[in-house]
Amino acid sequence: MKALLLENIHPIAVEILEGRGFEVELRSGSLSEDELREALPGISLLGIRSNTTITADVLKTAPDLLAVGCFCIGTNQVDLVAAADQGIAVFNAPYSNTRSVVELVIGEIIALARRLPEKTARMHEGVWDKSAKGSHEIRGRTLGIVGYGNIGTQLSNLAEALGLRVIFFDTADRLAHGNARRISTLDELLAQADIVSLHVDGRPGNAGFFGADQFARMKPRSLFINAARGMVVDDRSLRDHIVSGHIAGAALDVFPVEPKRQGDEFESVLRGLDNVILTPHVGGSTQEAQEEIGYFVAGKLAGFTLHGSTALSVNLPAVQAPELGSGSRVGYLHVNVPGVLAAVNQLLADHGANVEGQYLATRGEQGYVVTDVAEALPDAALADLQGSQHTIWLRTWRA
Ligand SMILES: NC(=O)c1ccc[n+]([C@@H]2O[C@H](COP(=O)([O-])OP(=O)(O)OC[C@H]3O[C@@H](n4cnc5c(N)ncnc54)[C@H](O)[C@@H]3O)[C@@H](O)[C@H]2O)c1
DSSP states (O other): OEEEEOSOOOHHHHHHHHHTTOEEEEOSSOOOHHHHHHHOTTOSEEEEOTTOOBOHHHHHTOTTOOEEEESSSOOTTBOHHHHHHTTOEEEOOTTTTHHHHHHHHHHHHHHHHTTHHHHHHHHHTTOOOOOOTTOOOOTTOEEEEEOOSHHHHHHHHHHHHTTOEEEEEOSSOOOOOTTOEEOSOHHHHHHHOSEEEEOOOOOGGGTTOBSHHHHHHSOTTEEEEEOSOGGGBOHHHHHHHHHTTSEEEEEESOOSSOOSSTTOOOOOTTTTOTTEEEOSSOTTOOHHHHHHHHHHHHHHHHHHHHHOOOTTOSSSOOOOOOOOOSSEEEEEEEEOOTTHHHHHHHHHHHTTOOEEEEEEEEETTEEEEEEEESSOOOHHHHHHHHTSTTEEEEEEEEO
């Protein structure tokens, strides 16, 4: 099987796919729709990053395509519904840059507590301003984490190792890591924290949830960090509270409106303020995260094609099918209508097949059932199922 990897995907992905028997073709840039139409026939796996757009039309001209790997976090560049309709699995790497974000936030906490942004700016202006005024150690300070998911919990662990006292608020029930303490309301957290760091997700209800009222409730001279989503914070209120001195410093990596292209002007009310770190949405952008993404997505693509696992696919029903140790496997992606599982099992019973494992998941209008049997069923036995009007695809694997 052939894999086509575009946009300088990390070499570890090539290593993994070649190691699993794929022939890998590499291209450094993205491809246009026309170029994709020409390149995709004969390709089983396509790897892209954020600059390649996969439309429904492109997918129609890719008869051999089994899966698309988005070697990045987002999947907006792929028409996920059209891919699902054709039974093409799409994978991404939603959590591979967690550590990178956490390390940036830890660095920012220390930099803000020592007022490094203004100190380094003065030095570049040629001003020697040696003073301890407003500079603090972070040891013993209270870090308030809002949103205790993948990033929030990892930040919690690293922050404690540095001697911070960690409290957190999450709308869901989350287990406290280490000595961190759950706080039952956001207002209580804001009243206690010396540093507030946002790590909530981008659900629509979170738009503008941190504004004038929340900044006013933060402790005087506290620090504020947002490396989550730009739309959750009212930057104008943040500016007001920094200018008034109520907030002693802030670090922002995400913004309500971000420039679309490299080199475009960045417009924000937060520009030009002392002790404010502004970074261009690079929290997750490190070489290590790229490698982790390459490893993760290539593994998912290989797992899907070589043993039918759709675990963590963003568009097909997710079945975590283990590697096949012995016997044979039938994977059946179908339209989710009543009676399909019964039909599969009847077929197996008719052929005296000894079922060793069966996994089923549904997602919207599709169902996926993976059945492991001791002896492979003859192709003729599977023909009826293959010919059913509910079939999207039927594939078999042998150990
Ligand atoms: N800056 C970057 O480059 C970068 C990189 C990766 C992720 N992110 C962003 O970081 C954020 C966190 O990522 P994650 O992987 O930890 O997500 P996650 O889904 O694992 O965790 C989010 C947590 O926030 C909680 N939550 C949601 N709304 C809340 C609210 N209003 N109040 C309190 N808790 C709330 C959820 O219950 C969940 O526990 C996301 O917004 C993600 O897009 C940014």
